[in-house]
Amino acid sequence: MFKKKTVSILCSIVILTTLVFSVPKVDAANPAASTIFKGLWYVIQALDNKYYSVPKSVTTTQYAVTTTPGSVAFNEGKNGGIAQIDFNVTSTGHSVNLYASTSPTGLVTLRKINLSVSKGSSLLASKSAHHTQYLFYRPNSTGNHYARFTTTEKRTWTPYVSYRFDAGGLPVGGSSIVANAVPVTVSDEDLINAPSGTYLKPSEEHMNIVPEKPTKSLNLSELNMQFFDETLEMPVLKMKDYETGDTVLFSDTLSKVEYESETDQSNLYFISNEEPIQFKGDLTNSYFKGDKINLSFKVVSLDEEFGLNTVDYLKNYLDSDLVPHIEEYIVD
Structure with missing residues (x-):
């Protein structure tokens, strides 16, 4: 069930986060976080179309590794409209989810960000997602891939990539609807696959x-x-x-x-x-x-x-x- 940590729902435009992760036991089904996310996040610069690196925060559980660079102010200052992270697919039996949070005080605001997964020059999956929705990808090959978060508007988003050590397609760590939150641990039963997307299941008390x-x-x-x-x-x-x-x-x-x-x-x-x-x-x-x-x-x-x-x-x-x-x- 949902294992709650203390979170802040205040929206921030701070880009830097510290590199924090604990490495689970390494085996064929559950590789180390450093095996999945080897490098840093990158944010494209607005003027010269080059990327600069952003430290990542990594959260691991028994079932998944989730990474975020913290909040990124897209299309403001030196920032352009793309954030990217490379990741390594170690098994076609694994799965990946992309999601991005924005202000929690604007749940009904009509904002979307483009999410995509690519390998080399091949676009493998893409979705224009509201900040309550996820992009799920089940890889058909191993090796280096990259995730991108793209927007043309000036807005702060917190991107997440969640890599699961199974094909279930349900992200572990990070809420898609709480901006700049400390990632939380989510099990399969905590998410609902509805016709319009995948959403967090309300608590029994709320229901x-x-x-x-x-x-x-x-x-x-x-x-x-x-x-x-x-x-x-x-x-x-x-x-x-x-x-x-x-x-x-x-x-x-x-x-x-x-x-x-x-x-x-x-x-x-x-x-x-x-x-x-x-x-x-x-x-x-x-x-x-x-x-x-x-x-x-x-x-x-x-x-x-x-x-x-x-x-x-x-x-x-x-x-x-x-x-x-x-x-x-x-x-x-």
Whole structure:
């Protein structure tokens, strides 16, 4: 089951981490961490298209090795939009997962990063992933591979590569939805494979909460807290007080509106939360600081067996990568 460590959910843009790992007993099924991850992480420099090295942190368990460089501020300062680590596949019976975390206060924010696994010039697996999703790869050959995390936007992400000593495809170490967290140990039963991706399973306590539907609208901070699992001390995709089919009324006051011309989307920031929500198009001439925004979301299912759910705003994005228009959710 889930073995919890103390974690911080505060987002940081510090790039450096120290090299810390304990080496498990080396055998054919469970090689040493240094056999899998031999080198450093690399981050491409913005101006000259060259890489500079970043120290890695490595966590080992009986079943896996997980590495991260800590938080990387992509496309800021000298940083470009690519982070990479080389890894050595020692058996085709092993498996690899890539995932990246960003701000835990923005679970419903529409942000994705491109994840990929390559060998030489061959692209073997790729996925555009929300920070609650994983890219799974089961190798068909041994030898040197590399993982890349790529984004064109200015944003801090914490990349993880988890190498499992079996073909189960379930990562051990690191949460995909807690930014800059100390990696935690996860067993196979702690993750759920749903049609839209692989997600962390909520605790029994969270799953058994008796819904108490709020009688008032939620602000953005309250909406995010609907997904916070008090037992695991991290967000999960299961609302506390709403069930599939319910309506969530949202109301919050704008603190600013920003337009991203390269993606043709607007970021709406609210006074209750530091992370924005996004809508298609330029809304800078339609909504202003101090405006009260009222939205209506439907709660929709992510899987049949475990009851994972989220608001349709996020589910539609997970399924299509398309940022919705505000008219789909705005109410008077």
